Amino acid sequence: MSPRRPPGRGRPGNRPERRSESRPEPPVRGPVEIVVERVGARGDGLAEWQGHRLYVPQALAGDRMMVTFGEPRADGWEAVPVTLLAEAPGRADPPCPHAGLCGGCALQHMDDATYAAWKTDLLASALERAGLAGPEVRLNPLVRTPPGSRRxxxxxxxxxxxxxxxxxxxxxxxxxxxxxxxxxxxxxxxxxxxxxxxxxxxxxxxxxxxxxxxxxxxxxxxxxxxxxxxxxxxxxxxxxxxxxxxxxxxxxxxxxxxxxxxxxxxxxxxxVGFGGVTVSPAPGAFLQASREGEAALVAAALSGCAGAESVADLFAGSGTIGFPLAARTRVHAVEGDAQALATLDQGARQLAGRLTMERRDLFRDPVTAAELARFQAVVIDPPRAGAQAQAAELARSAVPAVVALSCNPATFVRDARTLVEGGYRLLEVTPIDQFLWSPHLELAALFRR
Ligand SMILES: C[S@@+](CC[C@H](N)C(=O)[O-])C[C@H]1O[C@@H](n2cnc3c(N)ncnc32)[C@H](O)[C@@H]1O
Structure with a gap:
């Protein structure tokens, strides 16, 4: 039951664990019996024992098991599984020998259906908590990415x-x-x-x-x-x-x-090619993690911007979304990184004037509602921090359609609330599994006025 440990774990060869001097004593030394209530947003099973929160690795909601108290966490304890007394349905044999160890792939112990349902529910409950769910909001099925697709x-x-x-x-x-x-x-x-x-x-x-x-x-x-x-x-x-x-x-x-x-x-x-444009990004430049996930993001942007004659692509990166859009319509790409701008410029030369670009810090200097007036659609794809200031300008604008792409449901719902409070209607959300077996989730959402 206890996950395999790597050779050398805790030996001097590896990086030392950071331990605080005043490490608290666990409430009990021996094993205790717990039932996992649910799998939390970070992929750990969550359980309580006599008022203590336990984070259980590789658990499923409903698992009954004996665990000991491990390392302390800010608001609870790591649980160290000892014996699985009753296994909840939905468990699979992890395909990777490092399952349960790599933080990036914490969910390999779920079978396909359980995994897809967990990721979809993660988004559904984030929308629900933010008051963004409802019969008018279509939550599409999870877009899957296969093993071997991470690029x-x-x-x-x-x-x-x-x-x-x-x-x-x-x-x-x-x-x-x-x-x-x-x-x-x-x-x-x-x-x-x-x-x-x-x-x-x-x-x-x-x-x-x-x-x-x-x-x-x-x-x-x-x-x-x-x-x-x-x-x-x-x-x-x-x-x-x-x-x-x-x-x-x-x-x-x-x-x-x-x-x-x-x-x-x-x-x-x-x-790298994006929708008929081929560019040479700077070494190590941001690219979407898989081609399959990228295709879903591009499809959402193309569909949300259909009919728009002029589109703003905010946080445009190296043109992943902007180039395929520019094959159909005029695109103004806005991005803060100089190297990404150079890649956008390579693509613009192949697009016969349909793509213009601008270097701008969209956190400090968002595109204003007045500047947005010339666009019929906006695609916004910020980093994990989201785009609070830009969402506020969009909320004040009259742009008919906004396609929001996000790699962080928490900041997405915050910014989506700003749009909705500004009069947008959230119509559709598609969860995209860009990071297979990890707790991370990407999404594409469509808003209209
Ligand atoms: C999630 S990536 C999306 C890139 C692109 N849309 C894609 O799909 O490949 C976020 C982008 O935001 C850019 N970015 C981060 N902070 C920024 C800021 N303050 N102003 C403008 N762009 C920023 C990054 O350089 C990166 O290209």
Whole structure:
């Protein structure tokens, strides 16, 4: 019953757990019997024992089990499962050997139907709590993404002595899960894990830690080693040989966050196509996590903007949504990141004047209601923080249609309430499973005046 632990967990090779000096004592030492009430928004089973909140990994609503009290949390305790006394329906054999460890894939123990229902309910209850549910709001079925479809991931690598760790953060912890395989990653990225581990073991010094951003572009993998100190010539040669042997499109490194990506190897251009436009995004640039999820987001934007002669694409990124829209109508893309603007510019040149662009900080300087008057539709796709200031301007505008794309239901409902209070009607919401087996959920929503 207790999940498998990685080799070396808690040993000096891995990153130490951050423990507070005044760690509270658990209320009881031995096992206690609990029943899991539900699976919470972060993917943990939630249970109570004598007034203490317990977070149970890999649980299903209705599981009855013996657990011990583990690490303290802000408002409760980690539960360490000991024996499953009565199993709730809906359990599946996890496909990954690291199931229950990687924080990113906490829900592999659910069978397909239970998983889809849990994700859909997550959104339904967020809408309900915000007063946004009702018979006029259509909640579409979850758009699924298959294993092997993730085309972007960031792993962490740490060298301690002779041991190299390469993997993802452990659930509810700062430790790493050392991964040899990863069933969510596109096979072309998963195949890089072993050779990547070998080259990093050669080039990292004792104590060094870096992140590795992997992206699968249309002409091959694009890797960025984030936080790598300036490599000497033998290290550069080792990295270059790795790029050649693995047929990477591009390999680069950044010595510090936000710094320039310095090329090690550029064997191909690094291309990605969006609705008939082909561009070369900056190394490590934001792309939607899977092509399947991206297709659902684009479809929602195209359908919500149908008939509009002029559309504003706010938080446009590298043109994922704006380019396919511009194949049909005029688009004004607004984005804060200079490198994304450069990619938008590449696409604009292929779109015969149908896409214009503007660099703007939409948190500090949202597009005003008056400026929005020239658009018949707006697509808004902010980062996880949402777009409070921009939603307020939209609420004051007369734009007939708004398509809101979001990777965070919590900030989505906050901003959606602003739109509804400004007179918009929420018509349709589509949950999209961009991050398979994780508690994360993307969505596309359509509002009209
Ligand atoms: C979720 S991504 C969406 C990008 C694009 N729509 C796509 O689907 O690939 C959010 C985008 O918002 C941009 N962004 C973040 N903060 C911003 C700000 N304050 N002003 C303008 N753009 C911002 C990021 O650079 C990123 O491109």
């Amino acid at each position: 972007r991931a960031v792993l962490t690598a740490v060298r301690r002595g002779r041991r190299l760790w390469l993997g993802f953060n452990e659930r509810a912890s700062h430790r790493l899960v050392d991964v040899e395989t990863c069933p969510v990653l596109a096979p072309a990225l998963a195949a890089l894990l072993a050779p990547l581990r070998a080259v990093l073991a050669d080039i990292l010094s004792d104590g060094q830690q870096i992140d590795v951003a992997l992206t699968l572009l249309d002409d091959g993998p694009d890797l960025v080693l984030e936080g790598l100190p300036e490599p000497d010539l033998p290290r550069l040669e080792a990295l270059s040989a790795f790029a050649g042997a693995q047929d990477l499109a591009r390999l680069s490194y950044r010595t510090k966050p936000g710094g320039d990506a310095l090329p090690v190897a550029r064997r191909r251009t690094g291309l």
